[in-house]
Amino acid sequence: MNIIKFASVLLVSLAFHTAYGQSADPVLMRINGEQVTLSDFQYAYNKTGNSNSTKDQTVDQFLESFINFKLKIEEAKYLQLNQEASFKEEYSRYLDQTEKLYTTDTVSDHIIARKIYDRLGENIQISQLFIAFPKGDILPKDTLEAYNKIVSIRESTANGGSNKFEDLVLEFSNDSVSRNSSIPGYLGWKTALMLRKDIEEAMYATAINSISQPIRTNEGYYLIKVFNKRKDPGQINLAHIFLPYPYADSDINQKDSVRSLAQEIYTKLTMGASFAQAVSIYSADEQTSPRGGVLGWFGVGNPLPTVFESTLYSLNIGEVSPPMEMDYGFHIFKILDKVYQLPWEDMKGEILKAITQSDRNELIKNLQRERLSQNYPYTLNSLVYNQLESIANTYHVTDSVYFEKVAYLDNQVLLSIEKQNYKVLDFIDFLVENPQTNFNLSTDILSHKVNDFILEKQQEVQKLTLAEKHPEFRHLIQEYYEGILLFNVMNQQVWEKAQNDTQMLQQLFDKDPLKYKWESPKYKGYVIHAKDKTTIIKAKELIKEYGNSPDLAQILSKNLNTNTAPSVHIEKGLWGKGENGFIDRSVFKTKNDREIIGYPEFIIEGKLISAPETLDDARGQVIADYQSIIETEWIKNLRNKYKVEINRDVLQSMVNQ
Template sequence: MNKKAVLSLVALVGFGALSAQKNDPVVVKINGNPVTKSEFEYIYHKNSSAGDSDKKSLDDYLNLFVNYKLKVEEAKTQKLDTAASFLKEYSGYRAQLAEPYLQDTVSELALAKKYYDRLGENLEVSHILIPLGKKELLPADTLAAYNKALDVWKKLTDASHPMSFENAAAEFSADHSEKKPGYLGWVTANMLVAPFENAMYGLKPGEISLPVRTSFGYHIILLHNRRPDVGQSRVAHIMFGTNSGMTPKQIDSVYNQADAVYKKLVAGGDYGQLAKDYSSDKYSSEHGGEIGWVNVGARFPSEWLEASFSLKQVNDFTKPMKTDFGYHIIKLLEKKPREPFSALKPQIVNYIKNGDHKLELESLKITRLETGIKAEVNSKPYLALLSLSNTEFPGDSAFLAQAQNIKKPFLKVDKETYTTDDFLEFLKAEKPRTAAVSTEYLNNRFNSFLLAKLNLAKEHGLSGKYPEFKNLSNEYFDGILLFDVMNREVWQKAEKDTLSLEKYFAANRAKYTWTAPKHKGYVIHCKDESVLAKAKDIVARNKGK
């Protein structure tokens, strides 16, 4: 490649004349491609640090820089920058580099604080569940369940003869998980699906919600009470197991044993030893009955948890209390309030980003991005898809077949225009993981599509906004191309050209001569002469192998 044909150096004294690029003038053009002052300075300072005793002069470094760029231009001439392997490697580096710039920590922090505040309160709730019946639902599929839920709600709120919530739950609810119909017990944030959680936090004690739809169906929620969070308790228990096959007399016998152990504890007996001697929970009994830390969300019977939270002083223990599993004597070992926000923040953010609160987060992110990036939705094709989703589920073959007829620009983000085909490809990439209503699912998937394109537009603008991103991104780009062209033109050719290698070796044999004698053999250490003789015999027999 002719260096003079591709290189033109802009005189430093001419910087002031470059009015269009006053802040970052072009200092070199290589093969017609401009190199700005900031790019050159970035590479120069990175490779010639102030403490480097071998620091190159500016002129010397410019020659090295030009040679480097010429090799990159040669790679482009060979179209190595369009190769699938290059594009995959570079896009991977660039995505990693862009990730910190694309994070919306403001939206994440706002939601995290909202849910942390909710964690400061426990709510006692019951519910009635009217199930939907299948996973992929059209709006018409929800009507029967909604009407049934509304009828139940009317019975509960009838001014003259209201039906008791417990009786209604026993008669109508599909959730029969507790002995007390509909009762969920004490709960807090991040324990239940998002629509249920949002609805229950909006209630006052004694209030009954209108039907609330989740992926499980329609819920009618009763809020019994609210209280400050009980925090965390480290507890132990001694368990006296019962089962459904026992007679009342046998159950009484188990209680009598529990009561006898309780009396030994009151008299000063060793709790840990009594747990080992009597507890039917073999795992905890081996550790003196210790269960570990529990909070309101722990997977234990509600009455067991409430008994453990009722203990106020360390070393206090309960009287024998009953659950479906038997009788328990629970002891408090340690107590502490909920963790501070700084400790729980990573856990809460992860829950929001990967749980069903993700939709709320996406909405906040879209709002923030649209303040700096223009997005325009073509309402006509969107409304046509929305209308189609009333009769076909988005992503199904029937939906996709009919949607192919809607051939119009769909969305414009910044300077990029996306068609309905682009959205349909996005739609096909993911199936609903839980029950979803078609129209709502389409809208949620569109918001995800919009967010992805807004983030892409933001990524495309990173180089213009952040010089450090631009410089490092260019360095990755050029570095990968340099490696690829050197590998193709030098290293691979050298490996395969054995004739040239032999000629070179013959002409430069003196360079490959040792300056001191070299020896090839074994160093063997033996404890005595007899062992040495055996070693020499083994070496002699295996010579040449």
Template sequence: MKMLKSILMMLVSISLLSSLNAQNAEKTLMTVGDESTSVEEFWNIYKKNNTEKSIDKKSIEEYLDLYVNFRLKVNEAKALKRDTSPAFLKELNGYREQLAKPYLVDEEINEQLQQEAYSRMQKDVRVSHILLFLDEDALPKDTAKVYAKMMEIREEIESGKITFAQAAVKYSKDRSARDMPAEGRRPPRAGNKGDLGYFTVFDMVYPFEVAAYNAPINEMTMPTRTRFGYHLILKTDEIPAIGKAQVAHIFIKALEGDTAARPEEAQKKIEEIYAKIQNGEHFEDLVKAMSDDKGSAAKGGELPWFGANRMVPVFIKQVSEFDSIGQVSAPIRTSFGWHIVKFLGQKPIGSFKSVQPEIKDHLKKDVRSEKGRQSKIAQVKKEENYSENPKALSHLIKELDSTILVHEFDDTKAQSFTKVLFTIGDEEFNQYDLLVYIQAKKAKAETKDVAVYVYKNFRKYSDDRVIDYEDRHLEQKYKEFELLMNEYRDGILLFDLMDEVVWSKAVKDTAGYQAYYNAHSAKYKWGKRVDAAIFTLSNSEVYDTLAALIQNHKTDEEILDAIHNDSTRAVKYDHRKFSKGENKEIDATKWKAGISEVYFNEAEKPLYVVRIHKKIKPAIKELEECRGMVISDYQTQLEEEWIEELKLKYPVVIDKEVLSDLKKNGMTK
């Protein structure tokens, strides 16, 4: 009983503390003109710009001063209606669109998809398939018919009456499964009997990829639906991913299915070539002399880099079996002929971090990206009490005719359809709203079935409206998004106004910054300087000539004339006034007129000679010598004067009690 009482007391305390923290967050810290700033708003900005874990009272006060100035400028921008200009609204909406994207998908699903893709990148799989076409928007009865046919084929294979390869040739609608005779200039081509070779993630449509990666080797899947139709899939191999590979090959042509060819001669020739390699002859010499691939022969048989889905499966299998760079395979047979393959290089799959941008880019273009969106739609529907009226949709479909397919449905008649199709939150969407959406698309219908077309558009319209609803309520639902948008809004507002009132104004106001310079010229003083020359030697041999000329008190000009008469003994010459800290060689030299220091490299060969001409007394800089600094300081003065004017225009009131509490305790969310 005592324990129960303690737990209840603890829960009450936690609840009370949370309530007090929420109240503190909502308290007004300050007002600038008519605009108030809450503790939470200030604290979020402060913490974002102050990464120290401990609360520094001084830093809070200093930052508050900066923040007050910031709010003063924002107030002025709003008073000038800068927040209503088309240019401002366009820029802000562009930023909002980008910032809202993570809130309109289920990021957890997206992260799972990234990890799934990276996991699949580690393996290359080889599969065969049988395809029966089925329209993506097929009616249930047509879908059932194709599915039943696919199950018949599967049962025929399972019973042993026919092999998978034989079934692919007999039944598959994928024409590549069957042999193709020569036609015109195109040679005959042997069918692949359903074998698609090796591939990796993103090479196939997502449902096909899922089935292929999940299937055990040498086991046939159940019918798998993709946008092309139904597939039976047989995984025949799985190997560690080759990433990207490069090989060279010696090729002897012997096309499968070419009755005019003499394959036994091609095989005999490739075996003779392999024997020569075994006896020590160079692979590259044999490529040039004997390969039928004349395109690669000039480059030693080298082929471009390839991935698992860019080369015949026999090559991929061979690459996976190589142990070291430079290794040469025994002869291997493809549908094109005979090959001897030399392993030239491999680029393995990188770390998750290194390939993540590539994965993200693929996901954006892939149907699987819709999973994150659909998860978010389901979440919003649940949160906002989404409900549908199936009867209203059925009624609309019955009343429509084929004119809806060509976007010629009578609008007057359309306006009579007012029954509510679905609601979300406190918003209703009716039959006419859907018809307007369909008519506005103008795209050609992909089906002639009115019911299928309308239902498909209803699903898209409903999903779009759910996402749009969430988008329009992001600021109300997510405090961090509201604060972020406020930051962007205020930042954009301020930039143009600051440029007009301070930055560009100072640059263009030549009389203003000249007057500022005249009044503050003592600030712009040269420190210690020296008039010196640095001779950078192109080679160490020129040093003896240079040293002799310096010892004979020749001027720099005389030295350069003497040395440059011999173009092989040129030096790089840098003569100017140097300040302390500007050049390491000058800093390392004793600043005394006539002194010449020699600097050597690690091999004790001279690299530089520094010649000191004279020390220069500290002096005030000319305006041309410090224009950038003067303009910067003048901008600061203009800003300070502007701030004082704004403080008179928009009175600043800070709640000292709230500030004191904030400095002492911070703010716990």
């Protein structure tokens, strides 16, 4: 729902709850017919009760200022300031921020993330077999052939079947990667976040030496065979010395020569020889030799060759492996570092990020829907949904023909949450507004979009009932609403009028200039900062000639700032003690080391005055006085314009407390 539209709906809801509050929250007053409950008044009184301006006020005294505040809000509504787009946008931002404090579900994210964290502590050794769906958008009938095929394959090898899984991969699998493995279908050791969500779920649910049930994904059906499970061995940082055989078809003597050299190097290393020096002398790996033979980190995500795993993982940091033979020569490894699974708090952020960037985000949405259902249970009309699904069996959900075929259901209720009913047409609008999907199968798209629709409507109902279920939320957003209105109406009716009425400001100043006398003198004039002493001399000459000109700053700048880099920086103002470091140093003789970088020299030009000479010298004080005059007259008019009714018995009950 559009946030501005939602804000309007919420305000109607707030008005309803204010007007028809429970008897436990009696009406304290009516202002222009608008009811103010006792809790509203108490909230305002308690909120401002500790401020300097109100801490000594009695309830009766605060009541008068509260009435004045409410009268201003009524006037703002009368002037329709609450209908202006700028007001709605600003209020909507506050509303959105406040709602998030009450509606953001971080628990679901953390539950899923913690489950993945726990899984990361285990590795599973697997193979896979894949039967693909046709390319592009597909209907359920397009998946039937693949399903029957995968079921038949599983039955031929599971539960005592005679066929080997590897042979079936070679014969049937559409996955070229696993077909071309040294062991057909073999994927090696895997852990959480390395495969699709559905495959990962099946991988962890399948027992050792077993084959999973068919797993339907967006691309086709998978079978997963689980060979073994182990605790994650962590990651190791390796360096190596590589000693190759001289030729691809080296004879036994040539190989024995390399073997002897490898053993000799290993012996020296075990006796304390420098590994880095040995790398530079012996290693034939041109890429790693310049960096001490460092290969980097290896673990389940970047696996070692199987023949190396058990030996290297058994070594401690700093230890060197015996020479390890491959078809092409020997390796000697050194364990530079080992890292096991980091604590939950250290990995939480990274896991949460990975979830939001993968199909596991569906798991979070499912859990959010379940959690919201505890307070906002929903009813999905299964008869209507079955009809939508039946049509999705024949017409793809992303095809405009589908919308035509379901049009007869438009006014049927599909979803109910509390007292809110949502029709099929509402769901179709949701589909049109949210066309993006990660699925190809028509019924999959329908199922996931309906779930997303349910979650969105649960969240909308949650927001619409926040004011009812959380009184502090209602007070807070009402405070935002009225606070923005108060600023806007005060700006229009008081502040801008006082600011812009120069004639009246001058009259007020001329009427009693001594009223605006300061407690201590101020310096009126300029601070001229220069890049060097030569510029200061030129500035003094110009001041001598034009010192009385009101355009002195412009004259100095025009004559001295002739280069790309300005030679002077000029401050013009009226400063009391402690308000400008340079004035403090020169006029008030206060120690101050302030300096503008690039302008080490400065002079001042002006005079010390004990009282304002012109309106501009006291403009702020005069404006404040004029604002007070305007506001007093304005409130008097508002008191005559709007009716105020107070229930004194209710007020007395608060005083008695």
